[in-house]
Amino acid sequence: MDRSFTREQDELRDTVRRFLADRSPEGAVRHLMASADGYDPAVWKQLTEQLGLTAIAIPEQYGGAGYSYAELVIVFEEMGRALLCAPYFATVAMAANLLLATPDESAKRDFLPVIANGSVIATVALAEERGRWGEAEITLEATSTAAGWRLTGEKHYVVDGHTADLVLVVARAATGVSIFAVSRGDGGYTATPSETLDQTRKLARLSFDGTPARLVGEVGKGWPAVRQMLDLAAIALAAEQVGGAQKVLEMSVEYAKIRVQFGRPIGSFQAIKHKCADMLVAVESAKSAAYYAGWAAAENSPETAVAASLAKSYCSEAYFQAAAENIQIHGGIGFTWEHPAHLYFKRAKSSELLFGDAAYHREQLAKRIGI
Amino acid sequence: MLAQFRREIREWIRRTAHDGEWERSLLAANMICPGWPPAHGGSGLSPAEVFVFEEECAKACVPLIHRGVGEHLVGPAILQHGTADQKARFLPRIISGADRYCRAYSEPDHGSDLASATTHGARTGDDLVIHGHKTWVAGAAEANMLCLLCETGGEVCLVLVPMTGEIQIRPTPAMTGSPEFHEVFLHGARVPRTHVIGGVTGSWPPAMTAANPSGLAAANAKFEAEFWELVREARKTGRADDPGVRERLAWAYSRIALIRAHTMRLVTAMSAGENTVALQATERLLTTEFRRHFGEIAIDIAGPATTVQPDEHSTTWQTLFLSSRAATIDPHTSELRRTAIAEEILHLPTSE
Ligand SMILES: Cc1cc2nc3c(=O)[nH]c(=O)nc-3n(C[C@H](O)[C@H](O)[C@H](O)COP(=O)(O)OP(=O)(O)OC[C@H]3O[C@@H](n4cnc5c(N)ncnc54)[C@H](O)[C@@H]3O)c2cc1C
Numbered sequence: 165m166d167r168s169f170t171r172e173q174d175e176l177r178d179t180v181r182r183f184l185a186d187r188s189p190e191g192a193v194r195h196l197m198a199s200a201d202g203y204d205p206a207v208w209k210q211l212t213e214q215l216g217l218t219a220i221a222i223p224e225q226y227g228g229a230g231y232s233y234a235e236l237v238i239v240f241e242e243m244g245r246a247l248l249c250a251p252y253f254a255t256v257a258m259a260a261n262l263l264l265a266t267p268d269e270s271a272k273r274d275f276l277p278v279i280a281n282g283s284v285i286a287t288v289a290l291a292e293e294r295g296r297w298g299e300a301e302i303t304l305e306a307t308s309t310a311a312g313w314r315l316t317g318e319k320h321y322v323v324d325g326h327t328a329d330l331v332l333v334v335a336r337a338a339t340g341v342s343i344f345a346v347s348r349g350d351g352g353y354t355a356t357p358s359e360t361l362d363q364t365r366k367l368a369r370l371s372f373d374g375t376p377a378r379l380v381g382e383v384g385k386g387w388p389a390v391r392q393m394l395d396l397a398a399i400a401l402a403a404e405q406v407g408g409a410q411k412v413l414e415m416s417v418e419y420a421k422i423r424v425q426f427g428r429p430i431g432s433f434q435a436i437k438h439k440c441a442d443m444l445v446a447v448e449s450a451k452s453a454a455y456y457a458g459w460a461a462a463e464n465s466p467e468t469a470v471a472a473s474l475a476k477s478y479c480s481e482a483y484f485q486a487a488a489e490n491i492q493i494h495g496g497i498g499f500t501w502e503h504p505a506h507l508y509f510k511r512a513k514s515s516e517l518l519f520g521d522a523a524y525h526r527e528q529l530a531k532r533i534g535i
Numbered sequence: 536m537l538a539q540f541r542r543e544i545r546e547w548i549r550r551t552a553h554d555g556e557w558e559r560s561l562l563a564a565n566m567i568c569p570g571w572p573p574a575h576g577g578s579g580l581s582p583a584e585v586f587v588f589e590e591e592c593a594k595a596c597v598p599l600i601h602r603g604v605g606e607h608l609v610g611p612a613i614l615q616h617g618t619a620d621q622k623a624r625f626l627p628r629i630i631s632g633a634d635r636y637c638r639a640y641s642e643p644d645h646g647s648d649l650a651s652a653t654t655h656g657a658r659t660g661d662d663l664v665i666h667g668h669k670t671w672v673a674g675a676a677e678a679n680m681l682c683l684l685c686e687t688g689g690e691v692c693l694v695l696v697p698m699t700g701e702i703q704i705r706p707t708p709a710m711t712g713s714p715e716f717h718e719v720f721l722h723g724a725r726v727p728r729t730h731v732i733g734g735v736t737g738s739w740p741p742a743m744t745a746a747n748p749s750g751l752a753a754a755n756a757k758f759e760a761e762f763w764e765l766v767r768e769a770r771k772t773g774r775a776d777d778p779g780v781r782e783r784l785a786w787a788y789s790r791i792a793l794i795r796a797h798t799m800r801l802v803t804a805m806s807a808g809e810n811t812v813a814l815q816a817t818e819r820l821l822t823t824e825f826r827r828h829f830g831e832i833a834i835d836i837a838g839p840a841t842t843v844q845p846d847e848h849s850t851t852w853q854t855l856f857l858s859s860r861a862a863t864i865d866p867h868t869s870e871l872r873r874t875a876i877a878e879e880i881l882h883l884p885t886s887e
Pocket residue numbers: 637638639640641644645646647648670671672673674715716861864865866867868869870871874
């Protein structure tokens with residue numbers, strides 16, 4: 165517990181914040197969220213090649229920079245704050261974490277370096293139509309043929325599934341859940357972008373019909389790696405949520421100081437003050453939960469799973485409440501398309517539902533502490 | 536660094552705790568009020584080290600010796616605002632246990648609005664002669680010193696007052712049924728003006744000295760112990776399998792884990808000398824509101840047994856249920872805490 169952020173980590177935060185202020189201002193977010201691909205390849209190039217953000221937590225032996233999850237938490241927090249539209253979450257929080265969690269050395273050597281250098285966008289196809297995240301939900305079929313593995317079935321809610329070059333598919337073989345890799349370049353599946361509530365994060369539906377695929381790890385033994393990826397992705401999402409929640413708190417407080425009604429700033433009314441105070445408490449405690457989980461993950465601590473469920477459940481609720489109060493504090497202007505409040509409100513809800521909502525994670529936590 | 540401190544202190548507790556003279560050993564080792572500077576009888580531990588020490592005491596099941604109001608309010612006020620003389624005079628007596636303080640701030644007509652307190656200290660030569668009426672003073676029966684808030688010619692100040700003949704106390708039964716606090720009547724209590732902390736003028740700040748973070752880890756350990764006791768209770772009555780009960784238990788545990796993560800972050804930031812007002816205010820609201828909520832969850836889960844003639848078990852949950860209502864009232868109500876966050880931390884305009 166003798167951890168706070170180091171000077172280098174503070175500098176990383178500053179660098180990322182400045183980069184995003186410049187390259188992902190509200191205008192860019194609005195432009196990209198309305199576009200089909202949902203990201204700007206030029207920004208992606210800078211983010212990966214210049215800043216090296218995809219390499220951060222990948223070990224050096226796989227072409228990464230060898231930093232830890234504590235650094236990633238900072239990056240995700242800043243991206244959540246800026247509502248960055250880019251396949252970073254899918255590539256880093258999902259695909260890279262899943263690869264790192266598998267025992268498959270050759271897959272790691274083949275895929276991690278190209279993820280680290282930014283040349284490959286990757287994602288994980290996990291949930292199916294029911295939109296649930298448990299092992300029992302996996303029905304997409306993997307069959308072994310003389311010519312190799314074939315996948316048949318559908319995946320839903322695949323983050324950046326229509327732009328990913330590499331998709332890690334969680335499928336069910338005769339002996340159990342297994343992980344497979346397919347490449348968009350091989351053209352064996354179709355990806356249909358979904359109309360999303362939160363336009364700043366693209367989702368797709370993927371259809372497989374006898375699609376050739378490469379087995380990653382051992383057949384039938386894929387779930388523990390998926391489980392670990394889900395925990396780490398939940399921590400990354402919690403960090404994003406913290407960044408968004410901090411931003412809406414700032415928006416609310418700023419507006420409460422300048423909007424005048426009845427001859428005084430609305431921030432002088434106690435009803436508004438107390439909403440802002442509750443937002444601050446939610447944001448500061450959400451940070452505590454997300455950072456704690458990030459440090460646990462960085463140290464590969466046995467507390468990581470419990471910390472992940474704590475962070476995901478608490479930060480989900482904190483962000484949604486803050487984003488909702490932000491609309492209320494802004495009144496009518498907060499309900500307009502023109503005002504950014506709804507962008508955060510929608511991101512808050514979509515993040516809450518991704519990988520299990522607060523109640524689901526409290527149930528996970530209950531199981532994990534043995535009650 | 537902290538990990539090494541943890542190993543050392545754990546070992547020290549292990550060696551020291553079973554010699555039967557725990558309090559004396561703590562005194563000898565300057566480990567009562569351990570966060571105070573060595574020059575004033577403490578060990579100069581950082582807030583994070585105090586936190587670790589408390590955690591290790593809880594793990595080893597040895598009692599934490601805490602000097603109450605003297606440790607968390609009077610001592611910090613003196614350390615921050617007192618004269619060298621006051622430090623030498625009052626601090627050692629808090630540590631040794633010779634002086635046991637109670638906090639006499641609230642009055643019948645002034646609770647949240649302490650700046651308007653009317654208990655009056657008349658300046659007479661080198662002395663203050665104090666008249667007034669205080670209410671809801673917890674621990675007054677066990678105390679020999681008042682940490683008193685009083686007004687002297689327009690200034691509200693903090694005075695340390697021995698509880699001698701001119702001071703009477705009368706118990707006020709609380710809703711728990713026990714005499715948790717007292718009224719205190721001051722009829723011309725005389726103290727030297729050197730007992731005013733920070734001087735007679737401008738000494739409002741000492742009364743508001745941010746509570747020392749001592750006791751945070753001890754409180755966390757208590758929350759967790761109570762939680763597992765409640766789980767056992769739920770298993771005994773068969774309620775543990777009810778999904779609604781599980782959800783509430785899981786909620787409670789997640790809050791306890793959250794509070795632990797937050798308090799660790801707080802003491803780490805304090806030890807690094809960072810500005811922690813927002814973190815501290817967050818900790819207070821988070822913890823006090825959790826307390827009250829846990830009291831409600833506990834009595835629901837423990838069930839009807841807690842509502843009848845109490846046996847040993849039912850009193851635990853009943854008492855928790857009742858006493859936890861005070862968490863969001865004393866020492867500051869949640870409403871006042873929210874307003875303070877809004878005005879002092881977020882700098883929203885005051886209502887005037
Ligand atoms: C168990 C217990 C132990 C206590 N121990 C001590 C002790 O040891 N020493 C001591 O001095 N006191 C003690 N107190 C008293 C406690 O500090 C006061 O009760 C508290 O400060 C509130 O003051 P009050 O009761 O006068 O309520 P009031 O100030 O009258 O408040 C009543 C209600 O009005 C609200 N309110 C007041 N002002 C505002 C405002 N500006 N904006 C919005 N809402 C407002 C409050 O939040 C509250 O809901 C104790 C109380 C309890 C319950």
